[in-house]
Amino acid sequence: MTPDQFAQALMGEGFEPAVTIAREPGGRLDEHTHPFEARALILAGEIGIASAGAERVYRAGDVFHLLAETPHTEWYGAEGVRYLVGRRDPAQS
Template sequence: MNREAFTDMLTKEGFPDAVLVTREANVAMEVHTHPFEAKALIVEGEIRIRVGDEERLYRIGDVFHLPAHEAHAEQYGPRGVTYLVGRKG
């Protein structure tokens, strides 16, 4: 997905303006939650997200969605990750 289509989708789904987030290479965040719903488009690098026993790798052009309060872990790729994210709730 490209940025324009992604931001259009966020607007239609009621997300406020998206922000660009960059995370350092090879960093892991243990299981945690966020008090908001998040939908993000990967624009550089990659991220692995684990929810329960399921882990998925997201690369450039992929979109991930996490409901509010969803317990998950994150692992940033060897070049880090940058993503455009909308948050609501």
């Protein structure tokens, strides 16, 4: 799936317009939540996400999906990560 196709699919599902996020190499965010649902397409690098006792690493071409208020930690690979993400208010789901 291309970034344009991903962004169009998000819009069709009621997500806000997608934005590109870049995170620094070797960075980390401790456990936190978001007040929105998020779906992201990894464009470059890698991101690890741990939630509910499970952890997974996502790389270019992978998609991750987090529901609103899901506690999670995240960390970024040696090259950082760049991803295209759409957000959706949980009331819109």
